[in-house]
Amino acid sequence: MAMPYFTNNGVPKSQIEAIQTVPPFQVTDPREVRLISVAETIGSGIFTGCLNIVLYYNKAMEKDSGWLVAGWIKESLGRALREQPMLSGRLGRGENGRGELEIVSNDSGVRLVEAKISVTLREFLDLKEKEKAEAELVTNFQCGGYSIGISCSLLLADLLIMDNFLLKWANIQKDMLSKNDEVKLPLFYLPNLKTASLAANRTFSPASIERCGQTMIFRITGENVDLKNESSKKLALLCMEEAEQKLGNKIISSEFSFLMKESPTVMQVENFKKIERVNSHLMSDQVMITSSSLKDYLEINEIAFTEGNKPAQVSYWAGAVNDGLAVAIPSSNEGVSELNFIITFPIEKGI
Structure with a gap:
């Protein structure tokens, strides 16, 4: 059994195994645009602010794992973004970089991070510094439990909340799984794709993880x-x-x-x-x-990405x-x- 590595704050250190980009399942046409009308006195901090939601799940069955869930998420998230492509857009200036700020659904995609940690889910949730530990981007725990998190710009938080994007995404995932009973592993199953070069720990700096x-x-x-x-x-x-x-x-x-x-x-x-x-x-x-x-x-406590497996715990914060x-x-x-x-x-x- 591997011993967990701890940061200076006494928080277990996770190991990032893969970083991928998930675009919408289909090209967005026509592209959507949201103008960001900014007062002259506004600071730049609001543009890095994010709404963060993390759902923790126990291992539901023998074949259940975070690696399997993440493999199916690569496809289900793309399908969900097809219905809400603005969430995978980018902030910039219109008119060749000289106009006003705007968010464009340019299908640039969202970042998907897979990581692991050498503690159990219960040990992780019982940490005194759990709020700091959540910034470690854990998706797989030693016991087979896992977490699913999403970080969305505050400029688009209305789409995540009012449109109940998480629930729609989870329903797409469950529908996919119900139609793929005979397929044992998803196409993007990391343990089967990983090479020796991928085993090395990576550095990744998530934006806006500090709790507000x-x-x-x-x-x-x-x-x-x-x-x-x-x-x-x-x-x-x-x-x-x-x-x-x-x-x-x-x-x-x-x-x-x-x-x-x-x-x-x-x-x-x-x-x-x-x-x-x-x-x-x-x-x-x-x-x-x-x-x-x-x-x-949002009824987050009811969101299940696999049928019947509701979150053991949820966290949410603005950063x-x-x-x-x-x-x-x-x-x-x-x-x-x-x-x-x-x-x-x-x-x-x-x-």
Whole structure:
């Protein structure tokens, strides 16, 4: 049995076995474009910020393993990206690099990392420094358990959450497996593909793994819900105050990053200063507010990539956001006055 190697923080070190790129299953035509409208005072940090979700699974059966799941994921993820190609796009400037910032579904693909670690899943989940350990990109544990994680830019987090991409992806994977009962191994099964040169440890620096804090989802409905920019900021503040009460946090920071999805093709990004508290009682009388954790909203505890094998544990966090974060997403239903907010509070700063 191999002894685990530990980092300076006492966290087991994983070994990266493979790094691949998964493009959409078919060429995206026509390409989708999302304009990122940026205020002059915005910092660059928001462009590296990501929403991270990790699901941990016990070994469900004798033939189950992270290597098998990852092999099928190479195909199922490509099929899922065909339905949401913007998630595999890239941020850049239009008009030959001289125009405004935009995200284009250019089929560049997403990075797929396979790794292993010499501890069991239970030992890993019981670590005191588990939050730091999750940055180690583990996909295979010594016991046969495994994890599946996804990291999505905050500029596209609405697609991951509101479109429930994880659930759709998992359903595609299960459907594929149900039709391939006679195929024992996937085409991209790493243990069969690996050569001696691949055994050496690789270095890979994932972006935005540093935890930002707690995240909640709010839905605001009512005849008086104004979707204009300034009104949506006040509603964002209202959600922050609601989250402050529910999470027991004290709002200290006076600034937060505000992202407003003006339309499917435009995302407004700016810094917003919190000067004073909103009149919560007055606004609460005019609108209806419902809230939930991201885990409950997405029903992450129910997501199974193999039939009947639900997660043993889930983790989620926003990374690389210096202050608070508010993402405003209008309802996609015509004629419905509704705003959804993703609210994140930094761990120590308290907004």
